[in-house]
Amino acid sequence: METVANEVIYKAFGFSVRSKISFPELLIVENNSDSIDIEIELKDLSNLWLELSDSKSTLVMNEMLVMFKVADTAIFLIEKGKRITVSPINQYKEDIIRLYLLGSCMGAVLMQRGILPLHGSAVAINGKAYAIIGDSGAGKSTLASAFLHKGYQLLTDDVIGIYFTKENEPMVIPSYPQQKLWQNSLDEFGINNRELRPIYQRETKFAIPIKNQFSSIPLPLSGLFELVITEKEDVELKQIEGLYRLQTLLIHTYRNLLIKNLGLTNWHFTNSTKIVNQINMYQLQRPKKKFTANELVLQILSCIKKENER
Numbered sequence: 001m002e003t004v005a006n007e008v009i010y011k012a013f014g015f016s017v018r019s020k021i022s023f024p025e026l027l028i029v030e031n032n033s034d035s036i037d038i039e040i041e042l043k044d045l046s047n048l049w050l051e052l053s054d055s056k057s058t059l060v061m062n063e064m065l066v067m068f069k070v071a072d073t074a075i076f077l078i079e080k081g082k083r084i085t086v087s088p089i090n091q092y093k094e095d096i097i098r099l100y101l102l103g104s105c106m107g108a109v110l111m112q113r114g115i116l117p118l119h120g121s122a123v124a125i126n127g128k129a130y131a132i133i134g135d136s137g138a139g140k141s142t143l144a145s146a147f148l149h150k151g152y153q154l155l156t157d158d159v160i161g162i163y164f165t166k167e168n169e170p171m172v173i174p175s176y177p178q179q180k181l182w183q184n185s186l187d188e189f190g191i192n193n194r195e196l197r198p199i200y201q202r203e204t205k206f207a208i209p210i211k212n213q214f215s216s217i218p219l220p221l222s223g224l225f226e227l228v229i230t231e232k233e234d235v236e237l238k239q240i241e242g243l244y245r246l247q248t249l250l251i252h253t254y255r256n257l258l259i260k261n262l263g264l265t266n267w268h269f270t271n272s273t274k275i276v277n278q279i280n281m282y283q284l285q286r287p288k289k290k291f292t293a294n295e296l297v298l299q300i301l302s303c304i305k306k307e308n309e310r
Contacts, residue, residue, distance in 0.1 A: 081112030
């Protein structure tokens with residue numbers, strides 16, 4: 001590991017990230033100060049927060065910045081998609097600060113850079129990317145892990161960054177080689193948690209390193225599956241059609257409350273339209289009361305096969 005003034009350069013979402021905060025989740029790259037995309041630094045933001053916010057605020061946004069405060073943890077400032085500043089509050093809680101940096105902060109960075117972030121996981125299948133989106137707790141990461149157990153590769157977990165080529169083809173950016181899974185999913189897959197790192201304040205959710213099954217190059221987005229929990233007994237797959245496709249993308253855009261406040265409403269609509277005009281979207285309903293990840297994999301693979309045969 002090469003460090004410069006306690007800084008390390010990492011790779012995440014296709015960007016080189018220079019940080020004074022350690023990220024064991026990320027890939028370390030060679031030190032090249034001429035090609036830094038994102039800077040992460042520690043600095044006191046208390047005066048700026050008082051200047052920009054009111055007593056009830058936890059979030060400040062405009063077209064230049066996103067700033068939010070997590071009680072008893074830190075103030076975070078994201079500027080122009082290039083700089084993230086962290087101002088710890090009271091005790092320095094690196095684990096939880098790192099969660100916000102790789103989650104909410106990175107989601108804001110992607111939007112500021114014109115990259116559409118969806119809430120979900122993406123897997124690589126036959127040289128193409130397939131997105132699994134849904135609400136928190138829907139089982140997106142578990143389904144992606146089931147694909148890995150079948151020999152497929154992971155592109156990203158939690159945040160799916162999508163950009164467009166000159167020909168307007170949607171591409172999924174690899175994030176970093178890690179998944180987050182709950183204990184019950186580990187049990188179903190026969191994974192021992194002894195050497196795994198628990199997620200901060202979630203003793204039954206663990207960070208899973210993905211070493212040899214991480215796809216490190218961008219791939220074209222070729223399909224999207226919305227995962228929904230139902231009270232039904234069986235798995236059900238149906239195509240999403242019409243305006244519901246745009247609504248689905250809006251609902252599952254990562255931190256979608258940023259869209260309007262960053263002045264990105266037209267941008268989001270335009271890019272969502274590009275996506276729905278090029279790929280098919282499906283809703284995949286799974287029973288709440290039983291583990292169906294392996295069955296869901298078969299449903300998706302069968303769906304992809306049928307599409308390719310048309």
